[in-house]
Amino acid sequence: MKKLIKGGTIVTAADIYKGDILIEDERITAIGAQLQSSDAEVIDAEGLYVFPGGIDPHTHLDMPFGGTTTKDDFETGTIAAAFGGTTTVIDFCLTSKGAPLSDAVQTWHAKSKDRAVIDYSFHLMISETNDEVLAELPEIIEKEGITSLKVFMAYKNVFQADDGTLYRTLLSAKKHGALVMVHAENGDVIDYLITEALAEGNTDPIYHARTRPPELEGEATGRAAKLAALADSQLYVVHVTCEQAVRQIAEARSKGFRVYGETCPQYLVLDESYLEKPDFEGAKYVWSPPLRKPENQDVLWNALKSGELQTVGSDQCSFDFKGQKELGRGDFSKIPNGGPTIEDRFTILYSEGVRKGRLSLNQFVDVIATQSAKLFGLFPRKGTIAVGSDADLVLFDPNAERTISVANHHLAVDYSAFEGMKVTGEPVSVLSRGQFVIRDKQFVGKAGSGQYLRRNRFAASEPPAPESRTISASR
Numbered sequence: 029m030k031k032l033i034k035g036g037t038i039v040t041a042a043d044i045y046k047g048d049i050l051i052e053d054e055r056i057t058a059i060g061a062q063l064q065s066s067d068a069e070v071i072d073a074e075g076l077y078v079f080p081g082g083i084d085p086h087t088h089l090d091m092p093f094g095g096t097t098t099k100d101d102f103e104t105g106t107i108a109a110a111f112g113g114t115t116t117v118i119d120f121c122l123t124s125k126g127a128p129l130s131d132a133v134q135t136w137h138a139k140s141k142d143r144a145v146i147d148y149s150f151h152l153m154i155s156e157t158n159d160e161v162l163a164e165l166p167e168i169i170e171k172e173g174i175t176s177l178k179v180f181m182a183y184k185n186v187f188q189a190d191d192g193t194l195y196r197t198l199l200s201a202k203k204h205g206a207l208v209m210v211h212a213e214n215g216d217v218i219d220y221l222i223t224e225a226l227a228e229g230n231t232d233p234i235y236h237a238r239t240r241p242p243e244l245e246g247e248a249t250g251r252a253a254k255l256a257a258l259a260d261s262q263l264y265v266v267h268v269t270c271e272q273a274v275r276q277i278a279e280a281r282s283k284g285f286r287v288y289g290e291t292c293p294q295y296l297v298l299d300e301s302y303l304e305k306p307d308f309e310g311a312k313y314v315w316s317p318p319l320r321k322p323e324n325q326d327v328l329w330n331a332l333k334s335g336e337l338q339t340v341g342s343d344q345c346s347f348d349f350k351g352q353k354e355l356g357r358g359d360f361s362k363i364p365n366g367g368p369t370i371e372d373r374f375t376i377l378y379s380e381g382v383r384k385g386r387l388s389l390n391q392f393v394d395v396i397a398t399q400s401a402k403l404f405g406l407f408p409r410k411g412t413i414a415v416g417s418d419a420d421l422v423l424f425d426p427n428a429e430r431t432i433s434v435a436n437h438h439l440a441v442d443y444s445a446f447e448g449m450k451v452t453g454e455p456v457s458v459l460s461r462g463q464f465v466i467r468d469k470q471f472v473g474k475a476g477s478g479q480y481l482r483r484n485r486f487a488a489s490e491p492p493a494p495e496s497r498t499i500s501a502s503r
Protein backbone atom coordinates (compact mmCIF):
# COMPACT_ATOMS: atom_id res chain seq x y z
CA MET A 29 0.00 0.00 0.00
CA LYS A 30 1.34 3.42 -0.98
CA LYS A 31 0.86 6.73 0.78
CA LEU A 32 1.57 10.19 -0.59
CA ILE A 33 2.04 12.97 1.95
CA LYS A 34 1.37 16.18 0.08
CA GLY A 35 2.13 19.83 0.70
CA GLY A 36 3.88 19.64 4.06
CA THR A 37 7.00 21.52 5.08
CA ILE A 38 9.69 18.87 5.43
CA VAL A 39 12.21 19.54 8.19
CA THR A 40 15.41 17.58 8.76
CA ALA A 41 18.51 18.44 10.77
CA ALA A 42 19.86 20.07 7.62
CA ASP A 43 16.96 21.34 5.51
CA ILE A 44 13.54 22.98 5.47
CA TYR A 45 11.53 22.80 2.25
CA LYS A 46 8.06 22.23 0.93
CA GLY A 47 7.70 18.83 -0.70
CA ASP A 48 5.77 15.61 -1.09
CA ILE A 49 6.81 12.24 0.30
CA LEU A 50 5.92 8.92 -1.31
CA ILE A 51 5.82 5.90 0.99
CA GLU A 52 5.76 2.34 -0.29
CA ASP A 53 5.28 -0.28 2.38
CA GLU A 54 7.63 0.68 5.19
CA ARG A 55 9.97 3.10 3.50
CA ILE A 56 10.21 6.46 1.81
CA THR A 57 10.67 5.85 -1.91
CA ALA A 58 10.50 9.37 -3.34
CA ILE A 59 10.65 12.98 -2.18
CA GLY A 60 9.93 15.86 -4.51
CA ALA A 61 7.74 18.69 -5.63
CA GLN A 62 4.28 17.80 -6.97
CA LEU A 63 4.76 14.04 -6.79
CA GLN A 64 1.95 12.04 -8.39
CA SER A 65 0.89 8.46 -7.82
CA SER A 66 -2.27 6.90 -9.22
CA ASP A 67 -2.53 4.21 -6.56
CA ALA A 68 -1.44 5.99 -3.39
CA GLU A 69 -3.59 7.20 -0.55
CA VAL A 70 -3.10 10.98 -0.45
CA ILE A 71 -2.55 12.60 2.94
CA ASP A 72 -2.88 16.36 3.06
CA ALA A 73 -0.08 17.96 5.09
CA GLU A 74 -0.68 21.55 4.00
CA GLY A 75 0.13 23.89 6.89
CA LEU A 76 1.94 21.16 8.81
CA TYR A 77 5.58 20.42 9.46
CA VAL A 78 6.74 16.94 8.52
CA PHE A 79 9.44 15.90 10.98
CA PRO A 80 11.32 12.61 11.23
CA GLY A 81 9.84 10.58 14.09
CA GLY A 82 11.43 11.43 17.40
CA ILE A 83 14.02 9.05 18.81
CA ASP A 84 14.01 8.79 22.58
CA PRO A 85 17.41 7.39 23.57
CA HIS A 86 16.58 7.01 27.26
CA THR A 87 13.55 5.21 28.66
CA HIS A 88 12.78 2.88 31.56
CA LEU A 89 9.63 0.95 30.73
CA ASP A 90 8.45 -1.88 32.97
CA MET A 91 11.52 -1.43 35.14
CA PRO A 92 11.87 -2.63 38.73
CA PHE A 93 13.27 0.06 41.04
CA GLY A 94 13.22 0.66 44.79
CA GLY A 95 10.96 -2.30 45.57
CA THR A 96 8.36 -1.42 42.96
CA THR A 97 8.02 -1.37 39.16
CA THR A 98 7.44 1.59 36.85
CA LYS A 99 3.76 2.20 36.21
CA ASP A 100 4.18 2.49 32.44
CA ASP A 101 5.27 -0.50 30.42
CA PHE A 102 6.14 -1.06 26.76
CA GLU A 103 2.49 -0.75 25.73
CA THR A 104 1.28 2.34 27.63
CA GLY A 105 4.71 3.96 27.39
CA THR A 106 5.05 3.58 23.63
CA ILE A 107 1.44 4.67 23.02
CA ALA A 108 2.16 7.87 24.94
CA ALA A 109 5.47 8.25 23.10
CA ALA A 110 3.66 8.00 19.76
CA PHE A 111 1.05 10.58 20.76
CA GLY A 112 3.98 12.84 21.56
CA GLY A 113 5.75 12.37 18.21
CA THR A 114 8.29 9.69 19.13
CA THR A 115 8.64 6.63 16.89
CA THR A 116 11.68 4.91 18.38
CA VAL A 117 12.68 4.30 21.99
CA ILE A 118 15.88 2.82 23.35
CA ASP A 119 15.23 1.31 26.76
CA PHE A 120 17.71 0.30 29.46
CA CYS A 121 18.00 -3.44 29.95
CA LEU A 122 19.00 -4.05 33.57
CA THR A 123 21.36 -6.91 34.33
CA SER A 124 22.00 -8.81 37.55
CA LYS A 125 25.43 -9.60 38.93
CA GLY A 126 26.42 -13.22 38.50
CA ALA A 127 23.78 -13.95 35.83
CA PRO A 128 24.43 -14.20 32.09
CA LEU A 129 23.86 -10.97 30.16
CA SER A 130 21.69 -12.92 27.76
CA ASP A 131 19.20 -13.70 30.56
CA ALA A 132 18.65 -9.97 31.06
CA VAL A 133 18.25 -9.38 27.35
CA GLN A 134 15.69 -12.18 27.12
CA THR A 135 13.81 -10.66 30.06
CA TRP A 136 13.66 -7.33 28.20
CA HIS A 137 12.52 -9.03 24.99
CA ALA A 138 9.72 -10.67 26.99
CA LYS A 139 8.63 -7.32 28.45
CA SER A 140 8.48 -5.61 25.04
CA LYS A 141 7.46 -8.25 22.52
CA ASP A 142 3.80 -8.02 21.45
CA ARG A 143 3.43 -4.80 23.43
CA ALA A 144 5.37 -1.95 21.82
CA VAL A 145 3.46 0.10 19.24
CA ILE A 146 6.62 1.75 17.84
CA ASP A 147 10.11 0.42 17.16
CA TYR A 148 12.45 -0.12 20.07
CA SER A 149 15.92 -1.20 21.03
CA PHE A 150 17.91 -1.80 24.20
CA HIS A 151 21.01 -0.45 25.90
CA LEU A 152 22.68 -3.00 28.19
CA MET A 153 23.65 -2.24 31.78
CA ILE A 154 27.12 -3.41 32.85
CA SER A 155 27.69 -3.72 36.59
CA GLU A 156 30.70 -6.03 36.64
CA THR A 157 33.42 -6.90 34.16
CA ASN A 158 34.53 -10.37 35.14
CA ASP A 159 35.77 -12.92 32.58
CA GLU A 160 32.26 -14.24 31.92
CA VAL A 161 30.82 -10.79 31.19
CA LEU A 162 33.75 -9.77 28.98
CA ALA A 163 33.49 -13.05 27.08
CA GLU A 164 29.76 -12.73 26.54
CA LEU A 165 29.73 -9.06 25.54
CA PRO A 166 30.97 -9.36 21.93
CA GLU A 167 28.31 -11.97 21.21
CA ILE A 168 25.52 -9.77 22.60
CA ILE A 169 26.76 -6.81 20.57
CA GLU A 170 26.89 -8.94 17.42
CA LYS A 171 23.73 -11.02 17.82
CA GLU A 172 21.42 -8.56 19.53
CA GLY A 173 22.73 -5.40 17.88
CA ILE A 174 23.03 -3.83 21.32
CA THR A 175 25.79 -1.34 20.66
CA SER A 176 25.54 0.80 23.79
CA LEU A 177 26.46 -0.15 27.35
CA LYS A 178 25.34 1.62 30.51
CA VAL A 179 27.40 2.04 33.66
CA PHE A 180 25.93 3.61 36.80
CA MET A 181 28.36 5.69 38.88
CA ALA A 182 25.61 6.20 41.52
CA TYR A 183 22.91 4.25 43.39
CA LYS A 184 25.36 2.65 45.83
CA ASN A 185 24.56 -0.97 46.72
CA VAL A 186 21.96 -1.09 43.95
CA PHE A 187 23.22 -0.37 40.43
CA GLN A 188 26.55 1.37 41.11
CA ALA A 189 29.71 0.05 39.47
CA ASP A 190 33.25 1.01 40.43
CA ASP A 191 35.75 2.93 38.31
CA GLY A 192 37.60 -0.24 37.34
CA THR A 193 34.39 -1.62 35.88
CA LEU A 194 33.77 1.61 33.99
CA TYR A 195 37.32 1.57 32.63
CA ARG A 196 37.16 -2.05 31.48
CA THR A 197 33.78 -1.39 29.89
CA LEU A 198 35.26 1.57 28.00
CA LEU A 199 38.12 -0.63 26.75
CA SER A 200 35.77 -3.38 25.67
CA ALA A 201 33.45 -0.87 23.97
CA LYS A 202 36.33 0.55 21.99
CA LYS A 203 37.34 -2.90 20.84
CA HIS A 204 33.85 -3.95 19.80
CA GLY A 205 32.40 -0.68 18.55
CA ALA A 206 30.00 0.22 21.34
CA LEU A 207 29.19 3.50 23.07
CA VAL A 208 29.48 3.61 26.87
CA MET A 209 26.76 5.55 28.66
CA VAL A 210 27.16 6.76 32.22
CA HIS A 211 24.85 7.97 34.95
CA ALA A 212 27.42 10.41 36.30
CA GLU A 213 27.06 11.21 39.99
CA ASN A 214 29.48 10.36 42.80
CA GLY A 215 27.46 7.61 44.49
CA ASP A 216 29.83 7.09 47.42
CA VAL A 217 29.70 10.70 48.60
CA ILE A 218 25.93 10.88 47.97
CA ASP A 219 25.50 7.79 50.14
CA TYR A 220 27.36 9.54 52.96
CA LEU A 221 25.31 12.75 52.57
CA ILE A 222 22.03 10.80 52.63
CA THR A 223 22.98 8.95 55.81
CA GLU A 224 23.95 12.23 57.44
CA ALA A 225 20.73 14.00 56.37
CA LEU A 226 18.49 11.22 57.65
CA ALA A 227 20.42 11.07 60.95
CA GLU A 228 19.66 14.77 61.39
CA GLY A 229 15.96 14.12 60.80
CA ASN A 230 15.90 15.71 57.34
CA THR A 231 13.48 13.40 55.58
CA ASP A 232 11.50 15.60 53.14
CA PRO A 233 11.80 15.34 49.34
CA ILE A 234 13.89 18.54 49.10
CA TYR A 235 16.73 16.67 50.83
CA HIS A 236 16.94 14.46 47.77
CA ALA A 237 18.35 17.52 45.97
CA ARG A 238 20.43 18.72 48.90
CA THR A 239 22.23 15.39 49.20
CA ARG A 240 23.05 15.27 45.47
CA PRO A 241 24.75 18.62 44.83
CA PRO A 242 25.82 19.58 41.30
CA GLU A 243 29.50 19.36 42.28
CA LEU A 244 29.08 15.58 42.56
CA GLU A 245 27.61 15.40 39.06
CA GLY A 246 30.41 17.57 37.68
CA GLU A 247 33.04 15.48 39.47
CA ALA A 248 31.70 12.16 38.14
CA THR A 249 31.23 13.56 34.64
CA GLY A 250 34.82 14.78 34.57
CA ARG A 251 36.11 11.47 35.95
CA ALA A 252 34.22 9.46 33.34
CA ALA A 253 35.40 11.76 30.55
CA LYS A 254 39.01 11.38 31.64
CA LEU A 255 38.71 7.59 31.83
CA ALA A 256 37.18 7.59 28.32
CA ALA A 257 40.09 9.67 27.07
CA LEU A 258 42.62 7.37 28.74
CA ALA A 259 40.94 4.35 27.17
CA ASP A 260 40.67 6.16 23.81
CA SER A 261 37.03 5.13 23.90
CA GLN A 262 33.66 6.84 23.51
CA LEU A 263 31.37 8.12 26.23
CA TYR A 264 27.78 9.40 26.40
CA VAL A 265 26.70 11.10 29.60
CA VAL A 266 22.97 10.63 30.22
CA HIS A 267 20.66 13.18 31.86
CA VAL A 268 23.04 16.13 32.24
CA THR A 269 21.47 18.69 34.57
CA CYS A 270 23.96 21.40 35.46
CA GLU A 271 26.69 23.78 34.50
CA GLN A 272 29.37 21.77 36.31
CA ALA A 273 28.70 18.72 34.11
CA VAL A 274 28.28 20.66 30.87
CA ARG A 275 31.66 22.27 31.47
CA GLN A 276 33.37 18.88 31.79
CA ILE A 277 31.80 17.59 28.58
CA ALA A 278 32.65 20.78 26.70
CA GLU A 279 36.25 20.61 27.90
CA ALA A 280 36.68 16.99 26.80
CA ARG A 281 35.11 17.75 23.41
CA SER A 282 37.30 20.80 22.91
CA LYS A 283 40.30 18.48 23.26
CA GLY A 284 38.88 16.22 20.58
CA PHE A 285 37.65 13.37 22.78
CA ARG A 286 34.55 11.41 21.80
CA VAL A 287 32.40 12.56 24.68
CA TYR A 288 28.69 13.27 24.18
CA GLY A 289 25.93 14.52 26.44
CA GLU A 290 22.17 14.28 26.79
CA THR A 291 19.79 16.40 28.79
CA CYS A 292 16.07 15.90 29.48
CA PRO A 293 12.99 18.13 29.27
CA GLN A 294 12.51 18.22 33.03
CA TYR A 295 15.91 19.86 33.55
CA LEU A 296 15.15 22.42 30.85
CA VAL A 297 11.82 23.63 32.28
CA LEU A 298 11.54 22.61 35.97
CA ASP A 299 13.75 23.51 38.92
CA GLU A 300 14.63 22.48 42.45
CA SER A 301 11.80 24.51 44.00
CA TYR A 302 9.32 21.84 42.83
CA LEU A 303 10.77 19.49 45.43
CA GLU A 304 9.49 21.84 48.13
CA LYS A 305 5.82 21.47 47.19
CA PRO A 306 3.76 20.80 50.30
CA ASP A 307 1.98 17.60 51.33
CA PHE A 308 4.81 15.43 50.00
CA GLU A 309 3.96 16.51 46.45
CA GLY A 310 7.66 17.29 45.99
CA ALA A 311 8.11 13.50 45.62
CA LYS A 312 6.64 13.75 42.11
CA TYR A 313 9.75 15.70 41.11
CA VAL A 314 12.39 13.33 42.47
CA TRP A 315 14.81 12.49 39.70
CA SER A 316 18.46 11.54 39.92
CA PRO A 317 20.34 13.70 39.29
CA PRO A 318 17.89 16.13 40.92
CA LEU A 319 16.24 19.21 39.48
CA ARG A 320 18.64 22.13 39.83
CA LYS A 321 18.59 25.86 40.48
CA PRO A 322 16.89 27.73 37.62
CA GLU A 323 20.09 29.33 36.28
CA ASN A 324 21.16 25.91 34.98
CA GLN A 325 18.32 25.93 32.45
CA ASP A 326 19.96 28.59 30.27
CA VAL A 327 23.23 26.69 30.43
CA LEU A 328 21.51 23.53 29.15
CA TRP A 329 19.61 25.32 26.36
CA ASN A 330 22.80 27.06 25.26
CA ALA A 331 24.70 23.76 25.31
CA LEU A 332 22.07 22.17 23.05
CA LYS A 333 22.28 25.13 20.71
CA SER A 334 26.07 25.17 20.59
CA GLY A 335 26.34 21.39 20.19
CA GLU A 336 28.12 20.85 23.52
CA LEU A 337 25.16 18.60 24.33
CA GLN A 338 23.85 16.49 21.45
CA THR A 339 20.56 14.91 22.47
CA VAL A 340 17.43 15.17 24.58
CA GLY A 341 16.19 11.93 26.14
CA SER A 342 13.09 11.68 28.28
CA ASP A 343 14.43 9.40 31.03
CA GLN A 344 10.81 8.20 31.18
CA CYS A 345 10.52 6.33 34.48
CA SER A 346 7.05 6.73 35.94
CA PHE A 347 5.74 5.83 39.38
CA ASP A 348 2.29 6.66 40.68
CA PHE A 349 2.17 9.34 43.33
CA LYS A 350 -0.28 7.20 45.26
CA GLY A 351 1.26 3.98 46.50
CA GLN A 352 4.62 4.27 44.73
CA LYS A 353 6.18 7.71 45.34
CA GLU A 354 4.55 7.44 48.76
CA LEU A 355 6.96 4.65 49.68
CA GLY A 356 9.31 7.49 50.58
CA ARG A 357 7.08 9.35 53.04
CA GLY A 358 9.26 9.94 56.07
CA ASP A 359 12.46 8.99 54.19
CA PHE A 360 13.24 10.79 50.93
CA SER A 361 15.83 8.13 50.03
CA LYS A 362 13.01 5.61 49.57
CA ILE A 363 11.11 7.69 46.99
CA PRO A 364 11.33 5.80 43.67
CA ASN A 365 13.39 8.00 41.35
CA GLY A 366 11.98 9.16 38.03
CA GLY A 367 8.98 10.67 36.34
CA PRO A 368 6.66 10.63 33.32
CA THR A 369 8.25 12.51 30.41
CA ILE A 370 8.08 10.32 27.29
CA GLU A 371 4.97 11.97 25.84
CA ASP A 372 5.96 15.61 26.32
CA ARG A 373 9.65 15.51 25.36
CA PHE A 374 9.04 16.35 21.71
CA THR A 375 6.46 19.12 22.16
CA ILE A 376 8.26 20.78 25.08
CA LEU A 377 11.42 20.97 22.99
CA TYR A 378 9.47 22.49 20.11
CA SER A 379 7.41 24.86 22.24
CA GLU A 380 10.09 26.01 24.69
CA GLY A 381 12.96 25.58 22.23
CA VAL A 382 11.87 26.58 18.74
CA ARG A 383 8.97 28.90 19.59
CA LYS A 384 11.03 30.77 22.16
CA GLY A 385 13.98 31.18 19.79
CA ARG A 386 16.38 28.97 21.74
CA LEU A 387 16.77 26.39 18.96
CA SER A 388 16.31 26.58 15.20
CA LEU A 389 13.93 24.11 13.58
CA ASN A 390 16.91 22.16 12.26
CA GLN A 391 18.54 22.06 15.69
CA PHE A 392 15.25 20.82 17.14
CA VAL A 393 15.20 17.87 14.73
CA ASP A 394 18.87 17.23 15.41
CA VAL A 395 18.49 16.94 19.19
CA ILE A 396 15.11 15.18 19.15
CA ALA A 397 15.97 12.55 16.52
CA THR A 398 19.00 12.79 14.25
CA GLN A 399 21.85 12.85 16.75
CA SER A 400 20.46 9.86 18.62
CA ALA A 401 20.14 7.92 15.36
CA LYS A 402 23.78 8.67 14.56
CA LEU A 403 25.22 7.96 18.01
CA PHE A 404 23.22 4.77 18.51
CA GLY A 405 23.69 3.16 15.10
CA LEU A 406 20.29 3.76 13.51
CA PHE A 407 21.14 6.42 10.92
CA PRO A 408 20.03 6.84 8.15
CA ARG A 409 17.35 4.19 8.56
CA LYS A 410 15.96 6.33 11.38
CA GLY A 411 16.39 9.97 12.39
CA THR A 412 15.95 11.68 9.05
CA ILE A 413 13.64 12.01 6.05
CA ALA A 414 15.37 10.53 3.03
CA VAL A 415 14.71 8.08 0.21
CA GLY A 416 15.36 4.63 1.66
CA SER A 417 14.74 5.65 5.25
CA ASP A 418 11.93 4.13 7.28
CA ALA A 419 8.74 6.14 6.93
CA ASP A 420 8.73 7.22 10.58
CA LEU A 421 7.10 10.62 10.27
CA VAL A 422 5.37 13.22 12.42
CA LEU A 423 2.82 15.56 10.87
CA PHE A 424 2.97 18.47 13.27
CA ASP A 425 0.66 21.45 13.70
CA PRO A 426 2.99 24.26 14.81
CA ASN A 427 0.17 26.50 16.01
CA ALA A 428 -1.99 24.13 18.06
CA GLU A 429 -2.16 25.23 21.67
CA ARG A 430 -2.88 23.00 24.60
CA THR A 431 -2.25 22.56 28.30
CA ILE A 432 -0.35 19.53 29.52
CA SER A 433 -2.30 17.62 32.15
CA VAL A 434 -2.84 14.21 33.66
CA ALA A 435 -6.43 14.68 32.48
CA ASN A 436 -5.42 14.39 28.82
CA HIS A 437 -2.13 12.47 28.75
CA HIS A 438 -1.89 8.87 27.53
CA LEU A 439 0.33 7.36 30.20
CA ALA A 440 -0.97 5.04 32.91
CA VAL A 441 0.68 6.98 35.72
CA ASP A 442 -1.49 9.12 38.00
CA TYR A 443 0.11 12.56 37.56
CA SER A 444 1.83 14.74 34.99
CA ALA A 445 5.27 16.17 35.70
CA PHE A 446 4.33 19.21 33.61
CA GLU A 447 0.78 19.76 34.90
CA GLY A 448 -0.65 23.08 33.74
CA MET A 449 2.14 23.93 31.32
CA LYS A 450 0.88 25.66 28.17
CA VAL A 451 2.57 24.47 24.99
CA THR A 452 2.32 25.42 21.35
CA GLY A 453 2.63 22.76 18.66
CA GLU A 454 1.19 19.25 18.57
CA PRO A 455 1.59 16.08 16.53
CA VAL A 456 -1.52 15.52 14.42
CA SER A 457 -0.56 12.21 12.83
CA VAL A 458 2.37 9.88 13.41
CA LEU A 459 3.56 7.08 11.13
CA SER A 460 5.81 4.21 12.10
CA ARG A 461 7.34 2.38 9.12
CA GLY A 462 4.61 3.71 6.87
CA GLN A 463 1.66 2.81 9.11
CA PHE A 464 -0.37 5.33 11.05
CA VAL A 465 0.00 4.93 14.80
CA ILE A 466 -1.69 8.24 15.52
CA ARG A 467 -4.15 9.59 12.95
CA ASP A 468 -5.85 12.95 13.50
CA LYS A 469 -4.86 12.77 17.17
CA GLN A 470 -6.44 9.33 17.63
CA PHE A 471 -4.53 6.15 18.41
CA VAL A 472 -4.89 3.71 15.53
CA GLY A 473 -1.83 1.54 16.20
CA LYS A 474 -1.55 -1.96 17.49
CA ALA A 475 0.29 -3.47 20.42
CA GLY A 476 3.13 -5.58 19.03
CA SER A 477 3.51 -3.68 15.76
CA GLY A 478 6.75 -2.13 17.04
CA GLN A 479 9.84 -4.04 15.92
CA TYR A 480 13.01 -4.73 17.85
CA LEU A 481 15.92 -2.83 16.25
CA ARG A 482 19.37 -4.35 15.95
CA ARG A 483 21.72 -1.38 15.76
CA ASN A 484 24.99 -0.70 13.99
CA ARG A 485 28.21 -0.37 15.90
CA PHE A 486 29.41 3.01 17.10
CA ALA A 487 30.81 5.04 14.23
CA ALA A 488 29.45 8.49 14.82
CA SER A 489 32.53 10.58 15.33
CA GLU A 490 34.80 9.75 12.45
CA PRO A 491 33.19 7.73 9.67
CA PRO A 492 35.43 4.79 8.82
CA ALA A 493 36.89 4.33 5.37
CA PRO A 494 34.16 4.03 2.70
CA GLU A 495 34.65 0.33 2.01
CA SER A 496 34.08 -0.62 5.64
CA ARG A 497 31.20 1.74 6.25
CA THR A 498 27.74 0.39 6.92
CA ILE A 499 25.14 2.86 5.78
CA SER A 500 21.97 1.45 7.23
CA ALA A 501 21.00 -0.37 10.35
CA SER A 502 20.51 -4.07 9.75
CA ARG A 503 16.91 -5.09 9.27
Ligand code: URP
Nearest residue numbers: 211315316343345365366
Ligand atom coordinates in the same frame (compact mmCIF):
# COMPACT_ATOMS: atom_id res chain seq x y z
O1 URP B 1 15.58 9.46 38.48
C1 URP B 1 15.85 8.80 37.49
N1 URP B 1 16.64 9.32 36.58
N2 URP B 1 15.33 7.58 37.36
C2 URP B 1 15.62 6.65 36.35
C3 URP B 1 16.88 5.90 36.58
C4 URP B 1 18.06 6.69 36.10
O2 URP B 1 18.94 7.00 36.89
O3 URP B 1 18.12 7.03 34.93
Ligand code: ZN
Nearest residue numbers: 133137171172
Ligand atom coordinates in the same frame (compact mmCIF):
# COMPACT_ATOMS: atom_id res chain seq x y z
ZN1 ZN C 1 16.98 -11.22 20.79
Ligand code: ZN
Nearest residue numbers: 211267316317
Ligand atom coordinates in the same frame (compact mmCIF):
# COMPACT_ATOMS: atom_id res chain seq x y z
ZN1 ZN D 1 20.35 7.70 35.68
Ligand code: ZN
Nearest residue numbers: 086088343345
Ligand atom coordinates in the same frame (compact mmCIF):
# COMPACT_ATOMS: atom_id res chain seq x y z
ZN1 ZN E 1 17.33 6.91 33.28
